[in-house]
Amino acid sequence: MGVISRGIKNAFRNTIRTVSITFILALSIAMSLVMLLALKTVQAKITSVKSSIGNTITVSPAGVRGFEGGGTLLSTQNATDVSALPHVAKVTKVLNDRLTSTDTNLVSAIQPGSFGNRQRTRSGNSNTNQNQQNQAPANFTMPVEVTATSDFSVVSSLGISSLNFTSGAAFDANTTDNVALVGKDLATKNTLSLNSIFTAYGTTVKVVGIYDTGTTFTNSALIMPIATLQKLSSQTDQYNSFIVATDSIDNVDSVSSAITNKLGSSTVDVVSQKDSSDQAVQPLQNIKTISLYSLIGSLVAGSIIIFLTMIMIVRERRREIGVLKAIGSSNIRIVFQFISESMVLTLISSVIGMILGFIFSNPVLNVLVANSENSSSTGGGGQFSGGGAGGGGFVMSRIGGGLNSARGALQNIHAVVGWEIILYGVLAAIAIAIIGSAIPSFFIAKVRPAEVMRAE
Amino acid sequence: MLKVSNLTKKFRSGDTVVTAVNDISLTIPSGVFSTIVGKSGSGKSTLLALLGALDKPTSGTIDVDGQNISKLGDSKLIKYRRDRIGFVFQNYNLIPNLSALENVMLPMEFSGVGTKEQKERAGKLLDQVGIADDKQNRKPGRLSGGEQQRVAIARALANKPKLILADEPTGNLDSATGKIIIGLLKELAKTEDTTIVAVTHDDGIAEEAEITFRLKDGHLVR
Numbered sequence: 079m080g081v082i083s084r085g086i087k088n089a090f091r092n093t094i095r096t097v098s099i100t101f102i103l104a105l106s107i108a109m110s111l112v113m114l115l116a117l118k119t120v121q122a123k124i125t126s127v128k129s130s131i132g133n134t135i136t137v138s139p140a141g142v143r144g145f146e147g148g149g150t151l152l153s154t155q156n157a158t159d160v161s162a163l164p165h166v167a168k169v170t171k172v173l174n175d176r177l178t179s180t181d182t183n184l185v186s187a188i189q190p191g192s193f194g195n196r197q198r199t200r201s202g203n204s205n206t207n208q209n210q211q212n213q214a215p216a217n218f219t220m221p222v223e224v225t226a227t228s229d230f231s232v233v234s235s236l237g238i239s240s241l242n243f244t245s246g247a248a249f250d251a252n253t254t255d256n257v258a259l260v261g262k263d264l265a266t267k268n269t270l271s272l273n274s275i276f277t278a279y280g281t282t283v284k285v286v287g288i289y290d291t292g293t294t295f296t297n298s299a300l301i302m303p304i305a306t307l308q309k310l311s312s313q314t315d316q317y318n319s320f321i322v323a324t325d326s327i328d329n330v331d332s333v334s335s336a337i338t339n340k341l342g343s344s345t346v347d348v349v350s351q352k353d354s355s356d357q358a359v360q361p362l363q364n365i366k367t368i369s370l371y372s373l374i375g376s377l378v379a380g381s382i383i384i385f386l387t388m389i390m391i392v393r394e395r396r397r398e399i400g401v402l403k404a405i406g407s408s409n410i411r412i413v414f415q416f417i418s419e420s421m422v423l424t425l426i427s428s429v430i431g432m433i434l435g436f437i438f439s440n441p442v443l444n445v446l447v448a449n450s451e452n453s454s455s456t457g458g459g460g461q462f463s464g465g466g467a468g469g470g471g472f473v474m475s476r477i478g479g480g481l482n483s484a485r486g487a488l489q490n491i492h493a494v495v496g497w498e499i500i501l502y503g504v505l506a507a508i509a510i511a512i513i514g515s516a517i518p519s520f521f522i523a524k525v526r527p528a529e530v531m532r533a534e
Numbered sequence: 535m536l537k538v539s540n541l542t543k544k545f546r547s548g549d550t551v552v553t554a555v556n557d558i559s560l561t562i563p564s565g566v567f568s569t570i571v572g573k574s575g576s577g578k579s580t581l582l583a584l585l586g587a588l589d590k591p592t593s594g595t596i597d598v599d600g601q602n603i604s605k606l607g608d609s610k611l612i613k614y615r616r617d618r619i620g621f622v623f624q625n626y627n628l629i630p631n632l633s634a635l636e637n638v639m640l641p642m643e644f645s646g647v648g649t650k651e652q653k654e655r656a657g658k659l660l661d662q663v664g665i666a667d668d669k670q671n672r673k674p675g676r677l678s679g680g681e682q683q684r685v686a687i688a689r690a691l692a693n694k695p696k697l698i699l700a701d702e703p704t705g706n707l708d709s710a711t712g713k714i715i716i717g718l719l720k721e722l723a724k725t726e727d728t729t730i731v732a733v734t735h736d737d738g739i740a741e742e743a744e745i746t747f748r749l750k751d752g753h754l755v756r
Contacts, residue, residue: 080643081643084632087631087632088631091630091631397627398627398629398630401623401627401629402629402640403612404586404588404615404621404627405615405616405620405621405640405641405644405689406612406613406615406616406617406641406644406645406693407612407616407640407644408609408612408644411644526588526589527588527589527615528583528588528589
């Protein structure tokens with residue numbers, strides 16, 4: 079029997095002690111693993127959230143808010159100028175319009191309600207009779223919003239957080255065909271289905287897809303190819319806004335300044351989501367900090383457990399160590415025997431600890447996220463989301479949509495266990511075993527073999 | 535083959551210096567069963583520890599087959615103990631979670647002997663000391679005191695030592711079993727051509743020895 083096999087055998091010498099130590103150590107290792115998983119998962123989420131909302135800048139004509147205000151729309155040359163700036167990764171061009179009852183045969187799926195009528199009244203298009211201000215004339219309908227984007231992958235440019243098709247599919251963003259995607263509420267209202275035809279801008283338009291965004295406002299709208307919308311609405315080479323993505327959240331401020339300098343502060347309004355992103359990920363940063371300190375604490379606890387266990391075992395077997403030395407064993411050989419014993423205890427605990435860690439990682443992470451959400455700020459985005467006719471506008475709804483995405487990201491965190499985590503767990507267990515038995519080894523070296531000559 | 539010259543060992547106990555072994559000189563030929571007799575505190579266990587290189591003398595020399603072991607460094611002492619000396623202790627000091635066979639194999643493992651050879655020799659030694667096959671795989675807890683001491687003797691013989699040191703080998707045994715053990719040691723001294731030095735306070739055992747040394751207060755007395 080060799081020194082390692084003797085050490086392995088010694089690990090099971092005292093069943094009750096072995097079970098107790100293994101259980102306690104397994105709990106410590108499970109906690110370490112849970113915190114390590116939480117740390118890595120949350121870090122990945124922070125990076126994802128920052129890259130999805132934190133690094134975008136919205137450029138709109140100075141003085142414009144949706145269909146309110148004034149100013150000169152942006153041009154292709156403006157887009158080219160912005161694209162050429164350092165740290166600009168992508169420029170997505172956006173154009174919006176509204177179809178009234180004279181522009182289209184479509185009827186809006188949105189009822190005016192008190193808000194819609196109030197906006198209509200304040201825009202001077204209603205009966206000024208005080209008694210009739212909050213009542214719609216029989217023939218009034220809400221306008222149908224139309225949006226176009228140069229890049230479907232940037233869904234926030236459409237003022238939405240997700241685009242799911244119930245039938246059909248998206249068209250090529252560069253096409254000039256008279257085609258459109260119709261929101262499901264609008265399609266239902268106008269009995270439209272795939273390949274249906276409706277009229278807009280004095281021409282026919284074909285439905286190539288019906289979508290669901292999850293909100294009433296955008297489900298009552300149209301999406302058209304940008305070149306088609308420019309042509310039909312006589313807004314050639316014009317855009318309502320650009321969504322500019324930077325290569326890193328760290329460059330958002332510098333790119334915002336560069337855009338303002340390039341296009342002129344009197345020409346454009348530049349708004350970034352960096353501060354909103356920082357606010358949105360703050361709860362995640364808190365979880366990350368808690369996870370890191372808990373991980374360190376768990377590793378220290380595990381090391382202390384195995385250290386004290388080995389100290390106890392070495393003291394208990396002092397005489398046996400003396401006998402081994404007396405019959406010719408070297409200190410190194412005895413130390414290896416105890417390291418083997420320590421390693422067996424730690425590895426068994428690691429297997430059990432990892433199983434427990436995998437089982438409890440998501441529930442613990444959910445508790446951490448829930449507690450962080452309760453203390454996180456929910457201001458900012460809510461007031462900008464959606465909006466009825468006029469007023470709110472697409473620019474603000476895009477910001478609101480982005481922030482809502484961030485809060486959604488906070489909620490959708492799941493720990494994923496990979497081989498890397500398992501490898502970290504095994505390496506940590508080995509390190510704990512070696513460190514835990516290193517100092518007891520010092521005591522082993524101090525045992526004098528002459529001590530065995532004295533009877534107990 | 536064992537020659538001790540002016541051996542002294544002093545211990546510090548607080549502010550006091552205790553001389554456990556005081557200027558001892560003796561010679562023991564090879565293949566002899568000898569005893570060192572003395573009352574408790576006479577220094578006999580300390581002398582045995584010095585002879586077995588478990589401790590270093592304060593002064594003097596110990597020659598075993600011409601080799602002065604009192605000047606060896608720690609690593610050489612370990613090798614010396616492993617290859618040249620066997621120990622038999624009063625309370626057997628067998629490893630409790632190893633079988634009788636595995637206990638006897640231990641010193642051979644430390645010497646780098648192959649596992650197959652370890653097992654063969656260990657089995658033969660246990661047969662030689664009277665441990666039957668069916669008991670060779672038992673752990674010490676399932677053996678009687680006499681059987682455990684036999685296993686300890688077999689372990690001491692594992693690496694064919696030139697010197698076996700026995701510290702009160704019958705101290706925990708009844709008189710009948712003790713006599714059997716002493717008889718075994720005497721026989722082995724001859725058959726294995728090994729020098730055996732047994733420390734005891736029992737004059738009855740001393741009478742069985744070919745040579746007896748008496749210790750009193752660390753001195754050798756005639």
